[in-house]
Amino acid sequence: MAVPVTAPQGSLTAAPAGSPPQRRAARRAGGRIWLVFVLPFAVPFVAFYLAPIGYAITQSLLRTERSGGIFGRPRTVFTGLDQYAAVFSDPAFLSGVGRMLLFGVVQVPIMLAIALALALVLDSAVARLKKVFRIVFFLPYAIPGVVAALMWAFLYSPQLSPIVNVLDAVGPRPDFLGSEAILWSIANVVTWTYTGYNMLIIFAALQAIPQELSEAARSDGAGGIRTAWSIKIPIVRPALVLTGVFSIIGTLQLFTEPVVLRLISTNITSGYTPNLLAFSIASGNNYPLAAATSVVLAMGTFVLSFGFFRLAQKRGWS
C-alpha cells in the first residue's frame, strides 16, 4: 500500500513543471491532501471495524428486562460484567475452547511443517516445474472454504465416499464423522486448505535469501539438506512466526468447516467451536451474551497470537 500513497503525493508537490497558478493550487491542496489518502482507509476502518467492536462491547454490558408480562415491553439495562461471568461458566464455551486448543496444538505444527517442507523443496535447486507446483499447492486456498468443506463432506460420507469404500475393502470401515474422528477430519480440511497459503509466505521469504549465502554454503561443502537446516530455516523464521500467528487466529475462529460438516455428521454440537457458539447464541436473539462471547473470543485470540509473537521475539526467532 505504501507505493500508491506516496507516489502521487510526490508527483504533486515535487513536480517543477506546470504554470504558477497550477502549482499554487497544488500547494493549497497539499495542506489537506493527506485526507484524500487517509479517508478511504479510515472511514471503512472506523465504520466496519472500530464501531462494531465498540457496539459489541456495549451490548455485552447489557441485559434485557421486560415489564408487563411475558410478551411485555422490553428494555435494556446495564448489567456490568454479568454476561462475561455467564460466558466463563458456560460448559459449552469452555469445552469449545478446549477443543480448539487441542486442535491448534496438533494441527498448526503439522500444517506449518508440511508448508515449510514444500517451500524448501520448491526452493531447492533440484526441483522441476516450480511454477506449476507452486500454483498446484496454492490452489486449495483459492477454493472458497464452503466449497472445500462440501467437497470433503462428500469424501467423508459413510454411504457415498469412494475413499470410505476403498478403505472398507482393505480393512476396518473408517468413520470420518464419528465423535472421535470428526475433529481430525475438520483438521484435515483446514490443513488441505491453508498449507499452500502458508507455503507461499515461507517460499517468498526463501526467495529473498541472497544467492551468495547459498553459494557460500555450497562451497563450504554443505549439501541441500544441511543448507536448508542451517542457513534457510533460520533465515525464514520470521515468516514461520507470521504463519504461526495467522494459524492461531484461524484456529480460534474456526466456523465454516463445522457448519458444513454438521449437515451430515451427528457429532457437531452448536458450541463445537467458540465462534459457532457465538453465532448460535445470536440466532436465539440473545445478543448481549453473544457479544460477550465474541469479545472474550477476540481477546483470547489477541492474547494467544500476541503472546506467541512475544515469545518468538524473546527467543530471537523473528
Added chain:
Amino acid sequence: MTQLWRRRTLAALAVAPLVALAACGGASTEPADGAAPGSADCAPTGGPVNLSFTSWVPGVEEAVTLWNQQNPDIQVKVNDVPAGNAGTYSNLFNQLKAGTAPDLSQVEYDSLSSFRLQNGLVDIAACEGVTDAQAKFVDWTWSQVQLGDDGVYAVPQDTGPMALYYRKDLFDAAGIAPPTTWDEYYQAAKTLAAADPAVKITHFPQQDANWFTGLLWQNQANLFDISGDQLSVTVDSPESRQVAEYWQKMIDEQLVATNLQGFSPDLYAAWNSGTVATWVSAAWGYSTIRDNAPDTSGKWAVAPMPQWTAGAKNAGNWGGSTTAVFAGTEHPAEAAKFALWLNTDPASLEILNKEGGLYPASSDAQSLPALSTGVEYYGGEQIFDVFKAASGEVDTDFTWGPTMTDTYRFLSDGFTAALNGQGTLTDALTAAQTQSVDSLKAQGITVGG
C-alpha cells in the same frame, strides 16, 4: 439433492460470511425498546396499497400473481428467501429492529411466539373477516395462532400431521404388519434386524429437534405452558421422559441408525439401499422420500403413527407455517385480507399444494383433488387419507415457548451425547429444561412453576 438439503447447504453458504458479523455480536441494529402493541382497531387505509411478503414456499409467486390480478388496489410483492431456520428468521428479527421488515411473512408455528416476543407480530383479530375465518381451519391450527390468549397473530397456512412411512416390501418379507403401537414398532425393529443386521428401522436425526418435538406432541408432552402472565417450562415431564426413554432403548439396542443426519445425502442413500426401513414423518415428507429414493418407488406405504396405548388415536405434528402480519406495516387490514385469501381461497390453495407441496391447514382444502387420489410412488395408495385422519388427531393444547431456537439447540446438543453413548435422551431433556429457563430469563421473562 432435495430442497431441504439444498436449503441447508445454502444456509451454510449464507452463514459462512456472517462469521464476521457474529464475531462482533451480530448486532448491527438498535435494540427495539418500543413494543409494537396489537392493533385494537383495524381499519383499511384505502387507496392503492403495496405490500411486501416474505416466503419460502416454492411457487408462492403464482398464487400472488393471481391475487394481484384480482386486486389491483392491493399489490403484493414476494421476497423469495431460504427457509426460516436457514437464516431467514435471523434476518427478519434484524429487519424488525431496523424497521425494514416486510408487511407479511411466512412464519412456522413453533416460531410465532419468538416473533411475538421480539414485538414482531400484529394482532389481527380486529381485522375484517379474521375471527370468522376460524371455522375454515383445522381446530388445532387456530389455537396455534392464538398463542394462548384472545388475539390472532397469524393465519394458518399448512401443517405437518405425522404418520409412519414404511417399506412395505421389507415388512412383508419379514412377515410383520405395520406397527400400531410403539411397542410393536420396537418389536418390528428387532424382527427386521434379525432378518438382516444391516437394516435399521429408522434414523435418529440429531439436528431435527423439531422431529422429536413432533413425537412429544403426540404424547401430550407439552413443552411450555402459558397462562396469563405465567410461563412455565415443562420440557422435562413424565410424558416427554416416556418418549425419551423409549428412543434411548432403541439407541442402546442399536435398532436405529445413529450416524445419519436428517435430509442428508447419506440418509437418502440408505433409503435407496433399503438399510433404513421407516420414517415417522409429516405429510410433506411424502415428496422427500419420493424425490430422494427413486430406486424404491412402489415399495413404501403409509400407516397411522404408532400409539402409546393400543387403540388410542393421537397424532403428532411436525412443521407447518402461517402467514403473519408484521409489526410496522401501515396496512394491517389489507395485509390480513391477503393472508386470509392466500390460505383459504381454493385456487390459491391448489397452487400452494401443487407447486409447494403444502398440506393445507384449511379443512376444505384437505379434500383437494390432488389430496384425494392415489399417489403413484406409494403404489397408487391414497396416502393423504391417513394424513387427513392424523390432522384431526393432533392435540390442540400444545404450546411453543418464545425461545424455541434455543430449546431446539439444547435438545440437539443433548442428542449428540446420547447418540455417542456419552449421555441419554433423558439427560438431553433435563439439560434442555434448565437451559431453556436460562434462555427465557435472558429475554427478561420470569419463569414460574
